[in-house]
Amino acid sequence: MYGFEALYFNVDGGYLEAIVRGYRAGLLTAADYNNLCQCESLDDVKMHLAATDYGPYLANEPSPLHTTTIVEKCTQKLVDDYNHMLTQATEPLSTFLEYISYGHMIDNVVLIVTGTLHERDVHELLEKCHPLGMFDSIATLAVAQNLRELYRLVLVDTPLAPYFSECISSEDLDDMNIEIMRNTLYKAYLEDFYRFCQKLGGATATIMCDLLAFEADRRAVDITINSIGTELTRDDRRKLYSNFGLLYPYGHEELAVCDDFDQVRGTMDKYPPYQSIFAKLSFGESQMLDKAFYEEEVKRLCQAFEQQFHYAVFFAYIRLREQETRNLMWISECVAQNQKSRIHDGIVLIF
Amino acid sequence: MGFVLFWREWTHAFLYMSPFVFSAIGIALSVGVSVLGAAWGIYITGSTLIGAAIRAPRITSKNLISVIFCEAVAIYGVIVAIILQTKLENTTQPFHPESMRAGYSLFSSGIIVGFANLVCGLCVGIIGSSCALSDAQNSTLFVKILVIEIFGSALGLFGVIVGIIMSSQATWPSSPI
Numbered sequence: 001m002y003g004f005e006a007l008y009f010n011v012d013g014g015y016l017e018a019i020v021r022g023y024r025a026g027l028l029t030a031a032d033y034n035n036l037c038q039c040e041s042l043d044d045v046k047m048h049l050a051a052t053d054y055g056p057y058l059a060n061e062p063s064p065l066h067t068t069t070i071v072e073k074c075t076q077k078l079v080d081d082y083n084h085m086l087t088q089a090t091e092p093l094s095t096f097l098e099y100i101s102y103g104h105m106i107d108n109v110v111l112i113v114t115g116t117l118h119e120r121d122v123h124e125l126l127e128k129c130h131p132l133g134m135f136d137s138i139a140t141l142a143v144a145q146n147l148r149e150l151y152r153l154v155l156v157d158t159p160l161a162p163y164f165s166e167c168i169s170s171e172d173l174d175d176m177n178i179e180i181m182r183n184t185l186y187k188a189y190l191e192d193f194y195r196f197c198q199k200l201g202g203a204t205a206t207i208m209c210d211l212l213a214f215e216a217d218r219r220a221v222d223i224t225i226n227s228i229g230t231e232l233t234r235d236d237r238r239k240l241y242s243n244f245g246l247l248y249p250y251g252h253e254e255l256a257v258c259d260d261f262d263q264v265r266g267t268m269d270k271y272p273p274y275q276s277i278f279a280k281l282s283f284g285e286s287q288m289l290d291k292a293f294y295e296e297e298v299k300r301l302c303q304a305f306e307q308q309f310h311y312a313v314f315f316a317y318i319r320l321r322e323q324e325t326r327n328l329m330w331i332s333e334c335v336a337q338n339q340k341s342r343i344h345d346g347i348v349l350i351f
Numbered sequence: 352m353g354f355v356l357f358w359r360e361w362t363h364a365f366l367y368m369s370p371f372v373f374s375a376i377g378i379a380l381s382v383g384v385s386v387l388g389a390a391w392g393i394y395i396t397g398s399t400l401i402g403a404a405i406r407a408p409r410i411t412s413k414n415l416i417s418v419i420f421c422e423a424v425a426i427y428g429v430i431v432a433i434i435l436q437t438k439l440e441n442t443t444q445p446f447h448p449e450s451m452r453a454g455y456s457l458f459s460s461g462i463i464v465g466f467a468n469l470v471c472g473l474c475v476g477i478i479g480s481s482c483a484l485s486d487a488q489n490s491t492l493f494v495k496i497l498v499i500e501i502f503g504s505a506l507g508l509f510g511v512i513v514g515i516i517m518s519s520q521a522t523w524p525s526s527p528i
Contacts (some may be wrong), residue, residue, distance in 0.1 A: 006477045010394065010395045010399060011394070014394075014398030014399045015399070015401055016402065017399070017402065018398070018399045018403040018483070018487075019406075021403065021484055021488075022405060022406030025487070308481055308484070
């Protein structure tokens with residue numbers, strides 16, 4: 001019943017909603033980013049972060065600090081927050097939180113399979129995996145030779161199993177197949193998540209379906225741009241687009257036949273929300289597209305906090321933390337390489 | 352044994368129900384549904400308050416006002432129930448129409464007070480929950496949202512006033528046989 005969630009949401013979700021809003025209050029503000037941008041070295045960065053929520057995580061790190069350590073500790077904070085909420089959640093919030101981690105699981109699976117293909121050591125790869133997407137049998141992924149083995153040995157026991165029905169084949173894994181596998185899995189995951197949110201109903205459905213539609217559309221544009229000039233056929237490209245979102249189905253028809261960036265821009269100009277994103281880029285420039293999409297995503301995520309009594313705040317918080325981790329990584333790299341003039345090119349301010 | 356009328360039509364069924372049935376149900380509704388409203392409001396506010404206070408412990412003492420406003424709603428229900436039960440008097444069958452009217456007026460008074468307090472408790476509870484979250488982020492917002500809560504808790508008072516007016520004229524004369 002939309003509009004009456006205030007009456008019964010707090011029974012199971014009231015405490016955790018208040019907790020996640022408390023976490024949100026700890027996200028870095030524009031003033032924090034100003035201070036960080038004026039740092040001379042990574043130790044200055046650590047000192048400025050000591051006053052924020054990251055203080056306890058960075059306090060015991062010895063100097064000299066590396067950028068990877070900072071990023072690792074920030075991710076650790078996100079994972080601790082996530083686990084704290086997941087252990088206290090009841091259904092359906094616990095399923096909702098688990099859905100958020102499946103995206104990272106897919107990324108980890110692809111990372112290990114690609115790394116194995118390029119003959120890297122499994123332990124080195126496991127350290128690079130995102131902690132939110134770890135599952136028990138992940139190390140066994142290094143053994144599989146093709147998708148069918150991958151599925152049979154490892155993935156059938158994970159929550160990703162239902163997403164594999166569309167992409168099982170006996171072909172050997174190579175770079176192209178792996179990218180197609182990643183996108184097919186992600187498509188199935190997004191559609192599943194979308195159906196789940198719609199079933200939840202109420203404000204959760206409205207806000208989450210909007211956020212997921214934006215995600216699907218963004219991925220469609222990214223797939224299109226990344227596959228321009230590759231061997232991916234138009235039909236294959238069409239198959240990788242999700243079947244929901246603002247661009248479905250007519251925008252997908254047009255995107256499938258795009259051959260360069262300006263054609264993509266022409267397609268997107270027909271959709272007002274995306275037209276404003278593409279208007280920020282001058283002709284022929286595609287590097288800033290990622291940043292423009294991130295800015296739009298952050299704007300929508302912040303708006304999710306305007307309503308009370310729904311689950312989208314949890315999704316929004318995790319995404320905003322990830323954006324913050326990306327910002328900190330960019331700032332740390334710029335500071336470490338002494339390129340502070342480029343700091344503002346890469347960060348997206350949240351508040 | 353009471354006075355027995357012959358059944359003429361089923362539409363006269365209400366005439367055979369004692370006014371005390373309705374009074375008793377009214378008194379039960381007045382306290383029962385008010386307490387339901389108060390409890391509902393308290394849990395809505397309380398769960399949010401506990402979670403928000405982990406991050407911002409300073410909000411706990413001020414935000415207990417929201418819980419107190421919800422509790423007041425239950426007290427209104429109890430007070431009206433006590434007032435209603437003092438209006439009950441002994442009377443014999445056959446019931447004088449004025450006694451029937453007294454029974455119905457206690458019943459309606461109970462419904463009025465009960466349901467007004469139910470929605471008042473819900474209203475104050477939901478606002479109290481948002482108030483706790485806003486106060487945790489920005490402490491200047493507390494007093495402004497408290498004004499909204501005060502208007503909300505006035506709804507319970509309206510119910511109490513109308514309920515007491517409804518029941519004030521309840522008299523139970525006996526009818527001469």
